[in-house]
Amino acid sequence: MKDAEAKRGSFIDALRGFGVVVGPSIAFHALTFGSLPALLVRRFRPLAAIGMGVLAAYWLVVRPWHLRWGATDDEVAGPLPGDDDLPEPGISMTRAVTIDAPVADVWPWLAQIGQDRGGFYSYEWLENLAGCRMVNATSIHPEWQHREPGETTYLHPLSGLTVTRFEPNRAIGLEHWGTYVVAPDDGGTRTRLISRSRIARGIPSLAYLLTIEIPHFVMERKMMLGIKERAERHVN
Numbered sequence: 001m002k003d004a005e006a007k008r009g010s011f012i013d014a015l016r017g018f019g020v021v022v023g024p025s026i027a028f029h030a031l032t033f034g035s036l037p038a039l040l041v042r043r044f045r046p047l048a049a050i051g052m053g054v055l056a057a058y059w060l061v062v063r064p065w066h067l068r069w070g071a072t073d074d075e076v077a078g079p080l081p082g083d084d085d086l087p088e089p090g091i092s093m094t095r096a097v098t099i100d101a102p103v104a105d106v107w108p109w110l111a112q113i114g115q116d117r118g119g120f121y122s123y124e125w126l127e128n129l130a131g132c133r134m135v136n137a138t139s140i141h142p143e144w145q146h147r148e149p150g151e152t153t154y155l156h157p158l159s160g161l162t163v164t165r166f167e168p169n170r171a172i173g174l175e176h177w178g179t180y181v182v183a184p185d186d187g188g189t190r191t192r193l194i195s196r197s198r199i200a201r202g203i204p205s206l207a208y209l210l211t212i213e214i215p216h217f218v219m220e221r222k223m224m225l226g227i228k229e230r231a232e233r234h235v236n
Contacts, residue, residue, distance in 0.1 A: 082179035089198035090205030112144035121226025
């Protein structure tokens, strides 16, 4: 009986997590793309026009902005670790933020990411609404400073991402998610934290676009700012 209840609870947790993560994106695309047929019905045309306007604004302004949030032209065009894993992606994203702390003070926060470690420094309340049971660290933990390729970085108690690379003071890669790189800036007194995500062409890109793209940006932006805030507050 207890095993059955545990399985049922796990299924409900997984279903809730899926709904929280992808539900808003699916609803957004359904409403905006769904407004196109409404043009054929005169009384619905004003609502259809609003939907088309929102859709156009997202594709022409919002999406190009969030695909390269904070990144320079050189960072967008330049190579980063992990690019060779998918040389011709369908979707490519490069995001970056400047941190007023040297790499040595930034890397430890990045190294300990994971639901079972330091968290992701993002919207903890939203992650926990999805059943992640996330606790974001406020200090560096020496026991969480190393991972091996092939290990799992958990996003949720039931699932996670495989570590593809772990280069201390340089980069950490997560399969199907992206690579995070720390690069010295301003003579080494500051750091550029750069994220590069690449999605395969075809169905993977379409599925990503319709479900994960928006929440990925929202949570990743907060994560990068969370690392920035912690590193700058604890700079040596």
